[in-house]
Amino acid sequence: MTSILTNVAANSALQTLRGINDSLEQTQGRVSSGYRVAEASDNVAYWSISTTMGSDNNALKAANDALGVGAAKVDTAYAAMEAALDVVDEIKSKLVTANEGSTDKEQIQLEIKKLQEQLSSIAQGASFSGENWMVAAAGAADETVVDGFIRNDDGTVEVTTASFEVSTYAMFGEIDDDGVGSDGILGNVMGIVLSDATTPAQLDGFLVTVESALSEMTNAGAALGALQTRIDLQTTYAGTLSDAIEEGISRLVDADMEEESAKLSALQTQQQLAVQSLSIANSSSQNILSLFQQ
Known part of the structure; x- marks a missing residue:
């Protein structure tokens, strides 16, 4: 079922993008600081x-x-x-x-x-x-x-x-x-x-x-x-x-820079794909309009 009130695919894509952004932010912090454990948390x-x-x-x-x-x-x-x-x-x-x-x-x-x-x-x-x-x-x-x-x-x-x-x-x-x-x-x-x-x-x-x-x-x-x-x-x-x-x-506490570099490249790619996926999910609702065309 397709609904104009709830876009399940877009919500799923958004959650994925948020998770990727969180991981990307953490990895970027490790790369910039050089620390895997920079604070108590x-x-x-x-x-x-x-x-x-x-x-x-x-x-x-x-x-x-x-x-x-x-x-x-x-x-x-x-x-x-x-x-x-x-x-x-x-x-x-x-x-x-x-x-x-x-x-x-x-x-x-x-x-x-x-x-x-x-x-x-x-x-x-x-x-x-x-x-x-x-x-x-x-x-x-x-x-x-x-x-x-x-x-x-x-x-x-x-x-x-x-x-x-x-x-x-x-x-x-x-x-x-x-x-x-x-x-x-x-x-x-x-x-x-x-x-x-x-x-x-x-x-x-x-x-x-x-x-x-x-x-x-x-x-x-x-x-x-x-x-x-x-x-x-x-x-x-x-x-x-x-x-x-x-x-x-x-x-x-030090970050493994080779590992973090590899993660950073992978997460950047995943981020681009997640953005593309969210764009597709958002555009799918526009297809509903075609059902009402004469």
Whole structure:
């Protein structure tokens, strides 16, 4: 039966066209944004996971940036320790030379004093971002370096750190207003003073002091080196982990552009056919007029 009040074929064609237009709009959105899951309504589970992991990945990148600052602090302290080791070695050589009876100990003292001043200068200059790990009073709190960000099984988050015992490994406990260091690893080295009256026994005592300082400085350098290694390893790991998280998020929410391109072409063709079908359905009602022609 054909009715001039209800065009069943046109309604059917219109519903088909609406469905195709909805699919086409969704596919065009994916093509333009690059996302298969751009908002929660697209897929609640995937959107929730990707949002949380994306936030964690940003925090991990921030921790990686902090690692760069920490690495600079460690490098600064290590460079100072290396330079100070060379100076203390030179003081040791001067003391060995002073054991020769014909040497002028007063002249050697002038050289040692300059080397001691250099030690103070090295320690005072070992500052980065307002922190100096080479000058710290006894009992000072450990310095820390941010080295990671983790999410625990219970959903809580945690920033991890690596520490350095500045009170144990600092070259000096303090630097006075005249720029002279005291206490710390090198405090006793700063107390070495030669004169013509200095005895061989005193020289031996000074050598013991220097050897003790060199041993402690070697331990400090080893501690800094170990911290450097940890930071380097953590930096590499953080970069790899960040890439893995990004790839995981991509698998959940990114659109497959090859698939979406194929869908887009197919839907555009279907849209054209649906429009043609609706046009035919609408024109069919005009054929009824021919039934009333004489």
